[in-house]
Every structure is written in structure tokens, then in C-alpha cells.
Amino acid sequence: MAEVIFNKLEKVYSNGFKAVHGIDLKIAEGEFMVIVGPSGCAKSTTLRMLAGLETISGGEVRIGEKVVNNLAPKERGIAMVFQNYALYPHMTVRENLAFGLKLSKMPKDQIDRQVDEAAKILELDELLDRLPRQLSGGQAQRVAVGRAIVKKPDVFLFDEPLSNLDAKLRASMRIRISDLHKQLKKSGKPATTVYVTHDQTEAMTMGDRICVMKLGHIMQVDTPDNLYHKPKNMFVAGFIGAPEMNIRASKLVEKEGHLYLTIGDEFLPLSNVLEQKLAGHKNEDVFYGIRPEFVSVSDEPFTDGGCTGEMVRVENMGHEFFVYLKVANYELTARIPSDEAKPMIDKGLNRKVYFKFDMNKCHIFDAKTEQNLSL
Numbered sequence: 001m002a003e004v005i006f007n008k009l010e011k012v013y014s015n016g017f018k019a020v021h022g023i024d025l026k027i028a029e030g031e032f033m034v035i036v037g038p039s040g041c042a043k044s045t046t047l048r049m050l051a052g053l054e055t056i057s058g059g060e061v062r063i064g065e066k067v068v069n070n071l072a073p074k075e076r077g078i079a080m081v082f083q084n085y086a087l088y089p090h091m092t093v094r095e096n097l098a099f100g101l102k103l104s105k106m107p108k109d110q111i112d113r114q115v116d117e118a119a120k121i122l123e124l125d126e127l128l129d130r131l132p133r134q135l136s137g138g139q140a141q142r143v144a145v146g147r148a149i150v151k152k153p154d155v156f157l158f159d160e161p162l163s164n165l166d167a168k169l170r171a172s173m174r175i176r177i178s179d180l181h182k183q184l185k186k187s188g189k190p191a192t193t194v195y196v197t198h199d200q201t202e203a204m205t206m207g208d209r210i211c212v213m214k215l216g217h218i219m220q221v222d223t224p225d226n227l228y229h230k231p232k233n234m235f236v237a238g239f240i241g242a243p244e245m246n247i248r249a250s251k252l253v254e255k256e257g258h259l260y261l262t263i264g265d266e267f268l269p270l271s272n273v274l275e276q277k278l279a280g281h282k283n284e285d286v287f288y289g290i291r292p293e294f295v296s297v298s299d300e301p302f303t304d305g306g307c308t309g310e311m312v313r314v315e316n317m318g319h320e321f322f323v324y325l326k327v328a329n330y331e332l333t334a335r336i337p338s339d340e341a342k343p344m345i346d347k348g349l350n351r352k353v354y355f356k357f358d359m360n361k362c363h364i365f366d367a368k369t370e371q372n373l374s375l
């Protein structure tokens with residue numbers, strides 16, 4: 001059991017490239033922290049510095065009370081599962097699970113106990129005598145997780161462990177790893193977990209909190225709910241959510257004492273709340289951000305204000321449609337429940353429709369700093 005702390009953590013590779021720019025992060029004991037971000041944002045570099053597989057160029061890593069910068073991986077109380085987990089092909093599942101413990105010279109009866117316990121948690125009991133080539137991809141991945149569990153680490157590290165699995169298996173392993181975490185917590189042996197992924201679905205469904213990274217910087221650390229509804233900046237707003245939030249250039253203009261967003265050459269009135277928050281930003285260039293589920297589309301004008309666009313494309317998702325509107329020089333995506341969308345779509349594409357935003361769900365970003373001004 002241990003908390004994990006990064007203090008101004010930095011990584012400069014030997015070629016001079018600065019991959020991690022002095023990040024601060026505090027992961028509570030027993031917390032499931034997901035580090036998410038696009039490829040190349042330094043998720044693996046950060047995790048590998050925590051694991052002791054990569055040297056630390058600046059700042060410190062603490063696990064529990066200890067600064068571990070200069071400790072070898074095996075002295076850090078961690079266990080790691082990688083994307084490319086390699087099981088030993090000539091060893092059975094039981095031998096694969098026991099291997100690390102044998103190396104640590106643990107007595108045989110204790111090894112057996114810990115292996116059996118891990119096998120039970122991961123439902124590997126039936127597979128213990130098989131060789132890796134006799135396992136499916138999902139089973140092999142479970143053994144890889146099992147190899148980490150048997151060590152009873154204080155901290156679990158995962159680096160994109162599900163990337164090699166197909167979508168269905170990924171979904172079920174996701175649940176399994178989350179359940180495992182809860183189970184350990186319930187049994188009074190919570191394991192602090194740091195889980196790296198580029199997949200926002202994994203991040204949103206697994207994390208107690210999520211740390212969003214971009215190019216070696218932390219953009220926001222927050223609960224899944226807050227990342228979705230209260231993104232601190234444009235990067236987080238655009239990264240979390242599928243289909244993506246509509247984020248488009250606009251301007252805040254004042255007309256007759258009220259603030260409006262420009263949409264092409266039309267105007268949308270701000271909500272009272274937004275108007276108050278943005279009173280100091282009159283006539284500034286901004287970006288607005290609205291998630292597709294908060295865009296309404298209609299054949300008829302809205303009585304309480306709205307704009308016009310051309311319905312250019314639709315995608316049928318079954319229970320809902322994604323409706324694409326050409327507005328000014330860009331496109332907007334709307335997500336509309338099927339019953340509501342069907343009559344409108346049946347009338348054909350490439351025609352004028354009306355749309356409006358739920359302005360209580362609209363974000364306004366500073367055009368220069370890209371910070372969310374509407375929080």
C-alpha cells in the first residue's frame with residue numbers, strides 16, 4: 001500500500017529531446033489513476049521512470065515514504081503489465097506465474113499459495129497446466145496480469161495492456177481489471193494502480209481519476225465526470241468524448257446590452273450564467289465548444305433563437321443519428337435520437353435546417369490561451 005508522487009518530474013533523452021516537462025502528480029493510496037493522451041505524449045516514459053526502467057533527469061518520484069529515483073525496479077514494490085507481455089513459451093501457466101517469485105527465493109509452499117490465489121482471482125485455475133500456445137489471446141493476457149498479481153505489489157503499472165486484443169476482448173478485460181482493483185480494495189489490500197492508455201473509453205470507464213497528457217505536459221487531472229463536463233482547456237475538451245466536441249472559432253459580440261456568439265454571420269445569445277462569466281471578454285476572439293448531444297436540429301425555426309445550416313450528411317447508429325450540418329465555413333455534428341431524427345432525415349439531405357445549442361452546456365475558450373473561460 002503506497003501513494004505515488006511525482007515532483008517536478010523531468011525526462012531528457014540522451015539525444016537532448018525533452019520528453020517530460022516537470023510534471024507534478026499525486027496518486028492516492030489505492031487509487032486507480034489512468035494516464036491518457038495521444039501517442040508520443042510521454043505516457044510510457046513517465047510510467048517507465050516510475051518503474052525504474054528509465055533514468056530520471058530531474059525532480060523526484062516517491063512511492064510511499066521513499067524517494068525511489070535511485071532504487072532498482074525490484075526494490076520499488078511495483079509490478080508491471082505491458083502491451084507486449086511475453087509469456088515464457090516452454091513454461092506452463094503455473095510456471096509462468098511462479099517464475100518471478102522463484103527468482104526472489106520465496107519458499108515453495110508460499111509460492112504455491114500465491115499462485116493459486118492469483119489463479120482464482122483471474123479464473124485461471126483450469127488453465128494452470130497449459131502452455132502459452134494453448135491459450136487464447138484473452139487468456140494469455142490474463143496470465144500476464146496474473147504474473148503481476150502474484151507479486152502482491154504496492155503499485156500496479158499497466159502500459160496499454162489491452163492494445164493487442166480485439167474490441168470485444170478489450171471490453172471484457174477492461175471490466176476484469178477494474179473488478180480486480182475493487183476486489184483488492186474490498187479485501188483490505190488496495191493496490192495503487194497507474195494505467196496508461198491512449199484509449200479514452202478505457203480512461204473514462206476505469207479511472208478513479210484521469211491524468212490527460214499532451215507533449216510531456218499534464219493538461220488536467222480530474223474525475224471522468226469533470227473531464228467530460230468541465231474540461232479546463234481546449235485540448236482536454238477535444239480529446240475526451242466521441243464523437244468529438246464541436247470546437248469552432250467565434251467571437252463574443254455585444255448587441256443591445258447582451259452578449260452573443262457569432263456563428264458565421266448569425267448570432268446565438270449566451271445564457272445568463274455565461275453572460276456573467278464572460279462579461280470581461282466582450283469583442284474577444286474565442287472558440288466555442290459544444291458536444292454533439294447538446295445541438296438540436298429542426299425543420300422549423302426555434303422560437304427562442306437559433307441559427308441555420310445545411311444538413312449535408314447523416315450516419316445511422318441504430319438508436320441515434322449523427323447529423324452533420326454545414327454552417328458558415330465549417331461542419332457541426334449533432335447527435336439526435338432516432339425517433340426524433342427520422343422524419344427530418346426522410347425529407348432528404350442538402351437542405352436548410354435550423355439548429356441551436358443548449359447554452360448551459362456550451363464552453364467558451366480563450367482563443368490565445370485555449371483555457372476554458374466558462375467554468
Ligand SMILES: Nc1ncnc2c1ncn2[C@@H]1O[C@H](COP(=O)(O)OP(=O)(O)O)[C@@H](O)[C@H]1O
Nearest residue numbers: 013015017019038039040041042043044045046
Ligand atoms: N529512447 C528515446 N530517445 C529519444 N526520444 C525518445 C526515446 N523514447 C521515446 N522518445 C520520445 O519521447 C516522446 C514520448 O515517448 P513515449 O513515452 O513512448 O510516448 P507514449 O507512450 O505517450 O506514446 C516521443 O516523442 C518519443 O519519440
Ligand SMILES: [Mg+2]
Nearest residue numbers: 043044045160
Ligand atoms: Mg507508450
